[in-house]
Amino acid sequence: KAGVTQTPRYLIKTRGQQVTLSCSPISGHRSVSWYQQTPGQGLQFLFEYFSETQRNKGNFPGRFSGRQFSNSRSEMNVSTLELGDSALYLCASSWGQADSYNSPLHFGNGTRLTVT
Amino acid sequence: GIQVEQSPPDLILQEGANSTLRCNFSDSVNNLQWFHQNPWGQLINLFYIPSGTKQNGRLSATTVATERYSLLYISSSQTTDSGVYFCAVGIKAAGNKLTFGGGTRVLVKP
Numbered sequence: 001k002a003g004v005t006q007t008p009r010y011l012i013k014t015r016g017q018q019v020t021l022s023c024s025p026i027s028g029h030r031s032v033s034w035y036q037q038t039p040g041q042g043l044q045f046l047f048e049y050f051s052e053t054q055r056n057k058g059n060f061p062g063r064f065s066g067r068q069f070s071n072s073r074s075e076m077n078v079s080t081l082e083l084g085d086s087a088l089y090l091c092a093s094s095w096g097q098a099d100s101y102n103s104p105l106h107f108g109n110g111t112r113l114t115v116t
Numbered sequence: 117g118i119q120v121e122q123s124p125p126d127l128i129l130q131e132g133a134n135s136t137l138r139c140n141f142s143d144s145v146n147n148l149q150w151f152h153q154n155p156w157g158q159l160i161n162l163f164y165i166p167s168g169t170k171q172n173g174r175l176s177a178t179t180v181a182t183e184r185y186s187l188l189y190i191s192s193s194q195t196t197d198s199g200v201y202f203c204a205v206g207i208k209a210a211g212n213k214l215t216f217g218g219g220t221r222v223l224v225k226p
Binding site: 031033035042043044045048055056058088090092094103104105106107109110112 | 157161210217
């Protein structure tokens, strides 16, 4: 079974631009979560989607948004990029039933975003 | 929110040595997972262990939920065990929102 696939692997953008990252979960997984990893703040939760609905959201500004499609694939968007948005963005999927807190998370390889 | 502290922050091991990594958390949790991030940045799920003990090869983990800590044991370490080990916790109401600790960076020398 294929793992979680994230594209692209690397991105270089300029301040003020916007970016869209893509995530394809493991087949059958309905929950997709996004995390940001930086050297200073570590791993921080961005948001989680389940059945096309945002179920949880972390403490990030509104410039960070996401969505989930009917096939469970997910995208996240960052608008008006700032230098501090440079990070590794990780997507994770899980079975995500109603009690999804008891499902192991499986992460993709991440998208490394550099903002100049 | 929940606070997660991992210790030690850094660990240098000689190949073949055993080690114990600790994760303390500030509140009752329903979800606790251990991950290994390899030098290429990939996060691998090692254990889903909100309570009890599990073993997988040379790795084992124990969570004592009532005392709010979890331990990850690495036995007969190998150079491929190098990387950063993260503990992450969550509560039922938060679904798959996990709060990660700062990690333990492990270097296994040949």
